[in-house]
Amino acid sequence: MNESRAGGxxxxxxxxxxxxxxxxxxxxxxxxxxxxxxxVAETVALLDEEGAARLTMRHLAERLGAGSTTLYWHVxxxxxxxxxxxxxxxxxxxxxxAPGHWADDVRGLITAWYAVMLRHPWAPGLLGRPMLGPxxxxxxxxxxxxxxxxxxxxxxxxxxxxxxxxxVIGSALTRTAGGPEDVADQHVRAHADxxxxxxxxxxxxxxxxxxxxxxxxxxxxxxxxxxxx
Amino acid sequence: MNESRAGGxxxxxxxxxxxxxxxxxxxxxxxxxxxxxxxVAETVALLDEEGAARLTMRHLAERLGAGSTTLYWHVxxxxxxxxxxxxxxxxxxxxxxAPGHWADDVRGLITAWYAVMLRHPWAPGLLGRPMLGPxxxxxxxxxxxxxxxxxxxxxxxxxxxxxxxxxVIGSALTRTAGGPEDVADQHVRAHADxxxxxxxxxxxxxxxxxxxxxxxxxxxxxxxxxxxx
DNA sequence: TCGACCACTAGACCAACGTTCGAGAATAGG
DNA sequence: CCTATTCTCGAACGTTGGTCTAGTGGTCGA
Numbered sequence: 195m196n197e198s199r200a201g202g203x204x205x206x207x208x209x210x211x212x213x214x215x216x217x218x219x220x221x222x223x224x225x226x227x228x229x230x231x232x233x234v235a236e237t238v239a240l241l242d243e244e245g246a247a248r249l250t251m252r253h254l255a256e257r258l259g260a261g262s263t264t265l266y267w268h269v270x271x272x273x274x275x276x277x278x279x280x281x282x283x284x285x286x287x288x289x290x291x292a293p294g295h296w297a298d299d300v301r302g303l304i305t306a307w308y309a310v311m312l313r314h315p316w317a318p319g320l321l322g323r324p325m326l327g328p329x330x331x332x333x334x335x336x337x338x339x340x341x342x343x344x345x346x347x348x349x350x351x352x353x354x355x356x357x358x359x360x361x362v363i364g365s366a367l368t369r370t371a372g373g374p375e376d377v378a379d380q381h382v383r384a385h386a387d388x389x390x391x392x393x394x395x396x397x398x399x400x401x402x403x404x405x406x407x408x409x410x411x412x413x414x415x416x417x418x419x420x421x422x423x
Numbered sequence: 424m425n426e427s428r429a430g431g432x433x434x435x436x437x438x439x440x441x442x443x444x445x446x447x448x449x450x451x452x453x454x455x456x457x458x459x460x461x462x463v464a465e466t467v468a469l470l471d472e473e474g475a476a477r478l479t480m481r482h483l484a485e486r487l488g489a490g491s492t493t494l495y496w497h498v499x500x501x502x503x504x505x506x507x508x509x510x511x512x513x514x515x516x517x518x519x520x521a522p523g524h525w526a527d528d529v530r531g532l533i534t535a536w537y538a539v540m541l542r543h544p545w546a547p548g549l550l551g552r553p554m555l556g557p558x559x560x561x562x563x564x565x566x567x568x569x570x571x572x573x574x575x576x577x578x579x580x581x582x583x584x585x586x587x588x589x590x591v592i593g594s595a596l597t598r599t600a601g602g603p604e605d606v607a608d609q610h611v612r613a614h615a616d617x618x619x620x621x622x623x624x625x626x627x628x629x630x631x632x633x634x635x636x637x638x639x640x641x642x643x644x645x646x647x648x649x650x651x652x
Numbered sequence: 653t654c655g656a657c658c659a660c661t662a663g664a665c666c667a668a669c670g671t672t673c674g675a676g677a678a679t680a681g682g
Numbered sequence: 683c684c685t686a687t688t689c690t691c692g693a694a695c696g697t698t699g700g701t702c703t704a705g706t707g708g709t710c711g712a
Contacts, residue, residue: 271699356635392563405580480669
């Protein structure tokens with residue numbers, strides 16, 4: 195504040211034209227100032243790159259070039275950050291602008307939903323809290339509307355919506371649980387005498403998992419919409 | 424063991440007969456000594472009564488009448504405690520001694536599985552880690568064996584096992600997520616203009632939820648085992 | 653031109669947590 | 683009676699989420 199007239203002689207800054215150039219146009223320590231959007235984007239990036247365990251408010255702030263306390267001006271708690279990040283990734287689940295056959299739209303939505311969670315393996319583990327974000331809700335609304343378009347109403351409709359949503363969530367959760375290499379595999383095979391049937395199932399590759407997911411999904415859609423019975 | 428000869432005369436402690444009575448028979452600060460089983464049982468009780476947020480090693484130790492650090496002799500980390508507690512509750516899912524019709528057995532197992540998780544609402548939120556406990560594995564083995572008994576093999580069998588397991592997990596998770604009162608309900612209804620289809624679904628009671636769960640389950644079983652197509 | 657206010661930031665600080673360390677008591681074996 | 687092992691615990695460390703205090707520069711109305 196004092197700098198502006200430090201070298202000045204007469205009026206205000208008019209005398210010393212160069213003064214402006216000595217000052218940074220905006221003294222932000224890095225990039226643009228903090229916004230909720232930047233925080234959310236950086237949170238997702240951090241979780242993707244370093245995993246959920248490394249998400250601390252300090253570390254997140256550091257990546258944003260800000261002090262840790264600054265975050266609390268934009269966000270109330272760490273849980274807020276988690277909720278925002280979780281909802282944000284579902285923007286990547288496309289809502290078809292031109293709806294096709296309702297069954298195809300349902301299948302496409304659920305599959306994309308599944309894919310997004312596999313792309314962000316930290317997401318399913320955060321599912322213990324209510325999902326009330328606008329992105330999630332919009333997709334759920336689309337799902338239910340599409341099922342209604344298929345002719346479902348009342349309890350049938352509710353059962354289909356929840357059944358499908360629960361199925362994706364469970365599938366993504368069990369898929370991302372456990373380490374990168376399948377520890378479960380080895381463990382089961384090591385106790386093959388106690389779990390003969392489980393051990394008999396060979397090792398599953400990524401391709402296989404997707405196939406299993408697809409089969410369950412088809413079975414659910416068929417059974418819930420009556421198109422298969 | 425020493426008490427049996429305390430009153431005796433010969434032997435060693437004969438001289439000071441009363442000495443035994445001055446000493447506690449066993450100087451445990453409370454109840455029997457710590458065992459892994461006691462820890463697990465108390466953990467489940469704590470989680471049931473006070474919720475996951477109040478599970479700290481100190482608090483758990485306090486309830487056990489032990490020092491907090493003592494726990495670490497019986498258990499390596501807090502995650503160990505969580506894993507043990509999670510697996511322990513699945514002992515309550517009965518494995519029928521005399522198997523009936525395979526489809527009934529499957530339905531019964533999954534339903535009991537679901538019920539147990541609702542009885543311990545903290546459980547689904549802990550599902551982000553691999554479930555390799557003996558109780559869970561035994562039930563999964565039984566599930567797959569029963570499906571095999573129904574005639575399924577190969578990919579069909581794997582798809583059915585995982586599909587059903589994922590469905591229960593997802594259903595329990597979404598059911599226990601969110602507060603005691605349905606905050607989601609109010610939220611959706613407050614934005615009824617954006618989520619018309621969702622808002623149109625009235626409030627669901629516990630009865631309704633179970634009905635929805637049953638419908639999805641039946642649809643899955645029918646679709647996955649081919650008994651409905 | 654001034655001063656009140658708003659948006660935004662940093663540093664020191666707090667209580668609570670999971671976990672480690674090392675010293676010690678209790679018990680079992682010889 | 684001694685010794686090794688099993689078990690227990692208080693003290694303390696480092697880290698975490700979160701708050702308090704004290705500012706910064708810019709904007710706007712008077």
